[in-house]
Amino acid sequence: MTNTDAHDPQRTTGGDDHRPARRVVVIGGSLAGLLAAQALAGHAGTVTVVERDRYPDGPGHRSGVPQDRHTHVLLESGQQAMETLLPGILDEMREHGARRVGTPGDICQWQNGRWFRRTPATTHFLSASRGLTDWVVRRRVLAGSRIETVQGAEVTGLVGDARRVRGVRLRERGAAAGRQEERVLEADLVVDASGRSSRAPAWLAAIGAEAPHEERLETGLAYSTRFYRAAAGVADGAALGVYIVPNPDQPLGGLLLPLEDDRWIVTLSGLRGSEPPTDEAGFLDFTARLPHPLLHDWLRKAEPVSAAHGFRGTANVRRRYDRPGRRPAGFLATGEALCAFNPIYGQGMSVAALSAVALQDALADPRRTPTTHRVQQALSAAARQAWDISAGADKNMPGATGNVLRPRAVDRPADWYMKRLQERACGNPEVGAVFRDVLSLIAPASALFAPAVARAVLFGPEPEAPVEPPLQQETPAA
Ligand SMILES: Cc1cc2nc3c(=O)[nH]c(=O)nc-3n(C[C@H](O)[C@H](O)[C@H](O)COP(=O)(O)OP(=O)(O)OC[C@H]3O[C@@H](n4cnc5c(N)ncnc54)[C@H](O)[C@@H]3O)c2cc1C
Structure with a gap:
């Protein structure tokens, strides 16, 4: 479990650092929090998820997740990661009506003035209401006896100092809140999964630690x-x-x-x-x-x-907890509290699941002590490709603002290449397949530069693509 060791660059304390965490508190019980709790359950004594809402009984709307009224697709990488954490979960979602949609075969997709050819699908995403996805995941995660919830309670700060976090302060929400005292929930490890409006940077500053640098890119x-x-x-x-x-x-x-x-x-x-x-x-x-x-x-x-x-409020925001700084042992950030994306790319839930798998792997790695710093690095790495896609595309959008807009020398040729690649993705099924794999986070960005793709992008003509929406799927070549 997360601790510090003599080689931890963030090591600032001694004492009980080498012992596995007995008590873990996860702040926020949405997808990132619940999946992180699932990953942690096998490595800790107790895992307590503190959620400011009370969960609905079924797949209903929740005020703490206002985005649940909007389209939420689960990419192929997210499906694989969820299945790793909760075997059988995809079948469960489909039994409750989630639809498996293949691209490009099942979709009429317009991009850059053309329609994609509807050749047989090479990737699939799951389409379900966000309420359904949350409910199916929540039921599975909370069915285990090692994860408990404190619902209707809001975390208001951290307990500890710049060297080590020792718990959280929380306050009940609702009618009786005025009479309610703040109380402390002690923990060896605190995981912030409170979403894009996380207040952890301020909470860290309040205990004398360093808030992370925040990168921001917004298209409005x-x-x-x-x-x-x-x-x-x-x-x-x-x-x-x-x-x-x-x-x-x-x-x-x-x-x-x-x-x-x-x-x-x-x-x-x-x-x-x-x-x-x-x-x-x-x-x-x-x-x-x-x-x-x-x-x-x-x-x-x-x-x-x-x-x-x-x-509204769809900015890309990345908090650089992975960078060196005076930050305490026993504190991690995941999900949108760590890295939030422009939702148009449909990545956040998948990254939450990929991050939980990364957390599980980092804790189970027999070769390396899972120090706070190392585990945080693994969580940040799990979000990197999605960030590069989202922030990379958004910086070219008209009116984009933020502190990561400064063009780098490599951006011009990379933008030129990506433009040509996208022009070919609609009409060239092979280029389209690689493009989708990268966007679905199942292939690394380097796949876009594989020899066959690079040949088509650099030397191939722009293939014909439908100018009117293809209302029928193309039949597979014999
Ligand atoms: C409009 C929109 C559309 C989107 N579409 C997609 C999509 O198509 N595909 C996709 O994969 N992703 C999509 N996303 C992203 C997705 O919603 C998130 O990535 C996903 O919800 C995981 O986020 P999270 O668990 O980190 O945070 P959230 O889902 O925001 O949850 C944070 C949780 O923390 C709780 N909380 C907050 N503060 C406290 C506190 N102090 N104490 C206790 N509890 C607290 C909240 O009540 C909430 O339950 C979309 C996002 C938006 C905004």
Whole structure:
């Protein structure tokens, strides 16, 4: 379990550092917190998840996860990681109605002025409401006897000093909160999984430690999402989804996907100044401004089954806990508390799962003492590729702001290469497959530069791609 040793660059304390943690507290019981708890359960005496909400009984909305009203796809890497942590979880999700959607075969996807050819799928993502995903995961994780929850309680600070964290302070929420004293929950290890608005940097400063440097890149992207039932016959149509991918020249996005219970979810996106509306007429009108009327036509015939909800606050934020600093032993950050992404790339849940696997692996590694610093490095590494994709693409978006915008010498040729690659991904199934594998976080970014891909990108002509949405899948070549 996480401790410090003589070689730990963060080692600032002695005493009980070599003993495994007996008590772990995880701050935040959303996906990153629950999956981290699952990874920790085999390595600690008790794991307590402190969650400020009270969990709903079923797959309902939760105010602590306001983004749960919006599209949440689980990438292939996230599926694999969840299955590693909770064997059988994917079957469970599908039994409850989660849909397996193949790309490019099942989707009409517009990108850079072209439609992707609908050749047979090479990767699949899971499409389910966020409430369903959370509920299935939560039931499985909390079924074990080693993980307990304190619900309806908010962590308000850390206990300890710059050398070692020894627990958290928490306060009950709700009607009686005014009369409630703060209490302390002692722990040998505290894991911050409280999401993108984590207050851990301030809590660390309050105990005399150093807050992490924060990298930030923001496009002002806003979402508006509404649930629907498809018009009769449409649900049986040839495509399982429509995706209009925004880019620097065309910053409006639209996504239609099937969900459990015969529902469909439509998420619209726009950058600062062209945020999608949440009123009935405005929502529909926005789809008429997309580069093709496919989604607009679908919506006009469909039956809305919810109001539209908006979401802002989608900046990429990376807290550099991996960098040296005066930081205490016994404190880790994971999930969006560590690294939050522009949601348009659909990565956060997958990174939460990949991070939990990285945590499990780091704790089980017989060759190295899992010091705080080493385990934090592993968690930060698990988020790196997703960050490079998200921040890398967003820096070219109009009006992007932040402290990681400074162009580097390598950016120009890399941007040129990526533009050519994307132009070829729609019409060249091999290039498209590698592109999707990298975006799904199942292949490293270096796969984009493999000889066959590089040849097609550097020397190949831009292949033909449909100019109208391909309403039927292509049949596989014999
Ligand atoms: C609009 C939108 C769309 C998204 N779409 C996708 C997608 O398609 N695919 C995907 O993989 N990801 C997506 N994401 C990202 C995804 O929602 C997160 O990555 C995922 O929820 C994991 O985050 P988390 O567990 O770190 O934090 P969160 O889910 O934000 O949860 C933080 C938890 O901590 C609790 N908490 C906070 N402070 C305290 C405190 N002081 N004390 C106790 N509890 C506390 C909260 O109540 C909450 O339960 C999207 C995000 C947004 C905003």
